[in-house]
Amino acid sequence: MNHLTWVELNREAYRFNMEHFRKLAGNNRKIMAIIKSNAYGHGLYETALLAQECGNADMLGVYSLQEAKHLYGKGIKLPIFIMGYVMAEEFNDIARHDFSICISSLDQLKAVAETIGTKTLKIHLKFDTGLRRLGFLPEETQELLAWLSEHENFRVEGIFSHFANIEDTVSHDFAKEQRDTFEKMCAPFMKKYNPLRHIACSAAGLLFPDTYFEMIRSGISMYGMWPSKETLITSLKSNMAGELKPVLSWKTRIAQVKDVKPGDTVGYGRSHAITRPGRIAIIPVGYNDGYCRKYSNSAKVIVRGIEAPVIGRICMNMSMIDVSHIKDASREDEVILIGSCGNSSVTADFLAGISDTINYEVTTRISPFIPRVIV
Numbered sequence: 338m339n340h341l342t343w344v345e346l347n348r349e350a351y352r353f354n355m356e357h358f359r360k361l362a363g364n365n366r367k368i369m370a371i372i373k374s375n376a377y378g379h380g381l382y383e384t385a386l387l388a389q390e391c392g393n394a395d396m397l398g399v400y401s402l403q404e405a406k407h408l409y410g411k412g413i414k415l416p417i418f419i420m421g422y423v424m425a426e427e428f429n430d431i432a433r434h435d436f437s438i439c440i441s442s443l444d445q446l447k448a449v450a451e452t453i454g455t456k457t458l459k460i461h462l463k464f465d466t467g468l469r470r471l472g473f474l475p476e477e478t479q480e481l482l483a484w485l486s487e488h489e490n491f492r493v494e495g496i497f498s499h500f501a502n503i504e505d506t507v508s509h510d511f512a513k514e515q516r517d518t519f520e521k522m523c524a525p526f527m528k529k530y531n532p533l534r535h536i537a538c539s540a541a542g543l544l545f546p547d548t549y550f551e552m553i554r555s556g557i558s559m560y561g562m563w564p565s566k567e568t569l570i571t572s573l574k575s576n577m578a579g580e581l582k583p584v585l586s587w588k589t590r591i592a593q594v595k596d597v598k599p600g601d602t603v604g605y606g607r608s609h610a611i612t613r614p615g616r617i618a619i620i621p622v623g624y625n626d627g628y629c630r631k632y633s634n635s636a637k638v639i640v641r642g643i644e645a646p647v648i649g650r651i652c653m654n655m656s657m658i659d660v661s662h663i664k665d666a667s668r669e670d671e672v673i674l675i676g677s678c679g680n681s682s683v684t685a686d687f688l689a690g691i692s693d694t695i696n697y698e699v700t701t702r703i704s705p706f707i708p709r710v711i712v
């Protein structure tokens with residue numbers, strides 16, 4: 338079946354990125370494929386399938402219980418780790434599904450213990466080493482350890498933390514401090530639990546082997562995107578330079594082509610004026626789909642291998658492009674919103690530049706209603 342608007346996931350690109358991480362991690366460490374937020378817009382289930390299929394992922398990381406249950410219901414077999422906060426009353430459900438879950442405070446732990454009674458639970462303790470988001474502070478770990486020693490049904494499968502400033506900078510002193518704090522905070526737990534320690538995200542995975550511990554959690558780079566320009570620069574200067582291949586393409590089709598003449602204006606607010614006789618095409622994608630309104634009069638797409646500028650304002654469900662220079666452009670022609678064809682390409686980074694955000698947000702915002710197709 339042909340789709341009107343769809344997202345393509347390139348299996349070979351995913352496999353390539355995953356193999357790159359397996360080479361970095363070696364065979365003795367685990368890799369957690371981070372697929373929260375609809376796999377950064379790539380499609381939760383489809384990406385879980387790819388991760389499972391390629392054989393290099395040991396675990397899947399999601400944010401919510403809903404995401405975890407969706408994957409479980411679809412028959413995904415890889416172990417699932419829930420990184421976000423889940424209400425204490427939901428923990429019987431978690432124990433039943435055998436999901437691994439983040440625990441970030443003693444307060445939460447006590448409420449969970451009350452809910453699950455003597456059932457066993459696989460937990461990953463979240464340590465706050467500097468981000469000041471979820472997690473135990475260094476001064477809280479002693480009490481935590483004491484409490485856990487009296488509650489044997491809580492199995493400490495992992496301990497993890499998250500970097501605060503590893504993407505936005507080429508100076509990594511704070512990240513190094515966090516890494517060392519993490520190691521110190523974990524030390525008293527090692528003998529009894531032998532937990533999987535994990536603190537490395539994509540940027541750390543791409544740059545600093547001494548952050549790997551027993552597992553790497555990688556999101557953005559699995560999708561073939563660099564965590565930031567700074568990460569790319571640091572990587573190129575190091576002996577760890579590697580290539581990543583973008584997994585996602587976003588495509589739609591022309592709904593109508595029409596001639597326009599000088600004096601015409603295009604779209605809401607009449608923000609684009611036609612100065613020469615030409616042709617425009619209307620495409621059925623707008624900000625509802627995650628095609629950001631900031632792309633108005635700024636973004637570009639690819640039609641028949643040729644770049645075409647977005648003209649006028651992005652509407653809720655439609656946008657207009659200038660195809661005056663693409664002679665044969667016709668109705669139902671494929672239009673590439675993100676992706677490449679021949680020498681033309683539109684990257685998530687390019688769109689992020691226009692909308693003053695990061696590539697993470699550009700793909701994450703692609704509507705979950707749009708079909709994801711593995712090619």
Ligand SMILES: *Cc1c(COP(=O)(O)O)cnc(C)c1O
Pocket residue numbers: 371373420499537538539540554555556557558564
């Ligand atoms: C999102 C997230 C990651 C993945 O980060 P990337 O930069 O995409 O690799 C890892 N750990 C936690 C806790 C996260 O929230």
